[in-house]
Amino acid sequence: MRILIICTLAYIALVSSKKSYNGYELLNIELNNYQRILLIENLISINKVQPASVVILKIQPFVLLVHGEVAELIYELLTNLGTKYSIEENIDNLLKIHENYNSMAPLQSNGTLNLNRYHTYDNIVQWMFQMKRDHSNDVKIIKIGKSWQKRSIFTIKINKGGKIGRKAIWLDAGIHANEWIGPAVMLYFIKDLLTGNSQMINFMTDNFDWYITPVINPDGYNFAWKHDRLWRKTRSSHPNNKCVGVDANRNWNIFFGEKLDTKDECSNTYEGPFAFSEPEVKAVASFLKSKHDIIAYLAFHSYSQAWMIPFANSKSDKPRDYDRLINMAKDISAAVTSKNGEKYTFGRISEFAGEATGSSADYTYLKLNITYSFGVELRDRGFYGFLLPPDQIFPTAQENLVGLYTLSQRLASLRNTF
Template structure:
C-alpha cells in the first residue's frame, strides 16, 4: 500500500475537492464504471480505494459494487482489485457519454413527459398543473423546505368517493438522494397513472386511499446534480469547515450514526450531519409526517440496486409484523415482475441483503409513528443511470407494484377504513 500511495502522489494532479467552489459542470470525462464482485472483500476494497479518491462514487450490495473510477486512478484501482482476488468487469468506458446522452434527451424534449428528466421547477409546475386539472380530488401540499429556500412540494390525491377524514393515508417520498433521478421520474409517472388511468383496479386503489406524494424531497441536491455534479447525493447545507451537504437518509433521529454513516462533513456520500435532523429538509418533512392522521403506509423510492427493503435497516432482527410485510412485499414484486419480467431481491432488511445503515427515513417512520406498512423500493439502473427514453418501463412497473401492495394489504386487513361522521 505504501508503494501505491507513493505512485499516486507522483502521477496525480490536484484532484477535485467537494469543499472547493464549483463553478463548472463536472463532466466525468473518461471516468470508467467497473463492476466488482466477490463473496467477500468488496466493502474493504471501497474503503481502501477511498484513501485515493475521497469523492468516490459507488453503489452496490454485500457481494458486488459499481465503482466509478477517475482516469488517473484506473491502474491503481485495477492493482487493488487484483491484489484482493476480486472479479472485475468494465461496464462503461467513458461515463461522460452517458451524461451527455441524458442532456441531449432533455434538449430534445419540449414540455413535461416521461422520456426526459426534468428539473425541480418543471416537476413543481407539473404538480401545480395536475392540481388545477383535477381540483375535485387533488391539492398541493408542502412537506417542508430546503436549505436554499425551495419548497418540498407534493400532491395530495383524495377523491371524494369516500369521506376524506376516514381514509387510510398512504405517504410516498422520492428523490431523497439527489443523483437517483429515476425515483422522482417514476413517482410523477405514478401520480399521472393515479389521475388518468382508465384501469378500474388503479381507479379503485386511488379512490380508497388518501395519497400524499412528494417526488423530490431533496430539491437543492437534485438541482445541483443537474447543474454541476451528476453524482451529487447529499443536501446543500454548509458545514463550519466549508464542506457542503449531508446525506438526508442518514440524518433522521433513529439510531443516528449507529452504522453505515460518516461523521466527516467532507465525506462525499454518507455524512450524517452534525446531529439528528440537522438538515432542514429532514426536520421539516418529519414534522409534516407527524401531522398525518391514520397514516397506514409509507413508501420511499431509491435506486439502483433492484431490491425491496424493510425496517430496520441496521438489524437482522424482525419486527412484530415482519411476516406480513414480507407477504405483502412479495405480492407487490410479483405484480411488478409481470410488467417487464424483472426480478427484485427481497423483501428483507437492508442489513440482510444490502448493508447495515441507520438514520434513515423509513426506520424513523416505523419506530416513531408505528406505521404498520413501511417499505423502501430500490429501483433499477447502473450507477444511478437509467435511459430517459425508458422511464415509462419503470413507471409501469412501479404502478403495478403499488397495486400489488395495496391489493395484498387489503386482503390482510391493513386498510380497513374508519369512516368519520
C-alpha cells in the first residue's frame, strides 16, 4: 500500500508543464563518417547563432531535432553534403502518445511495482529497497555516490546464498537520461535473478554475484521525467558554461578530448570541462576501481539492438582480445535473437554508436583491465527509438536475460583464467 501511495503522488507531481517540441522536426539522416564530421561542424556554428535550434539525439544512426526556424538551412546543408534523410513532423504528438501509453499501465501489480511500465527515479529506488527487505539474505544496497544535485546513486548487489569468493558481473543503465528502456530492463533483471528458479537463473546466481545500477544519471533521468522527455545529459552547471549538462558517456578518463563534437558545451555530446567532472561518472569509476571481484562490465543503452565490444574511440583500432570478445558477442547476439526473433547484431561500439571518446566500456577495458567489457544497445532499431512503448519492456528484458546467461556460461568456462 505504501509503495502505491508513493507512486500515485509521484505521478500527480509530474502533471506539470513539460518542454514542448512544437515546431520541431525529427530527421533521420544517412551519412558516412566524412559527411558526419562536416555536418557536426556546421551544426555547432548554427547553434552558436541560434542556441537549441538543432539537437543531436543520436550519432549513429544520425538523428536530429530541428526547429522550423532553421529547417530550410539544414535541408540545404544536407543536400549540399549529398545525404539522404527522412522527416517526422509530429514530435509533440509522438511524445504525448508515449506518455499516455505509459500512464495507462497500472503503477502496481500483485502488491509491488508494475515492471511493465516506466518509473520515476524515486520509485525505482523505493522498489530496490523493497527487494532488499524481501530478500535480505541475498541483497545488499550500496550507495556509491551522489549526483550533481545530491541525489544518491544506488547499486544493488545480488549474492545468492551468501557464498564468499564468487566473481561478479556489473550491469548499469540510465547514463543517458532519455534511454528509459535501460533502467526498466535492469529492474526485470534484478527481479528475475532474485525470484527465478529456472536452470538458467540458478546457473547465473550460483556462479556469479551481480552488481546492478539501474540509473547512473539520476538528475538527468528525473529531468527527463518532469520537464524534457528527450533530455540526454547530466544536470551539472560548470563555471562559464552557457548550457547545462554533460554527456556522461563522454566524461570518462579515456581518450578524453580527442573529438570535435565533444567540445561544444551546448551539444548533446559535450564531454565536460575535464575528465570525471561529473560526480556520477567519478562515483561509478571509483567504485569499480575499488572492486577486484568484477570480471565483466556491461553498459546498457538504447537503441539499435546490438551487443558491442570496445573500442568506442576508433573504427580502425581493435582491442588486444578482439577475437575472443567478438566471438563472444557473436554468440550472445545469436542467443538474444533466438529468444523472440528480434534481430540483434554485434561488433565494435564505434561501428554502432559512432566514434566516441571518454566512454565507459573503453575505460573499464583499458584502465581497469576488465577484459569482458561490453556495450549493449537494447530495442528497438529506430521505429520508436527513445520512445519505446512500455509493452516492449518485458520482451526486451526476456531476450537480453538469455544474453546474460550465455555470457555467464562463457565466463564460467574461463574461470581458471581470472
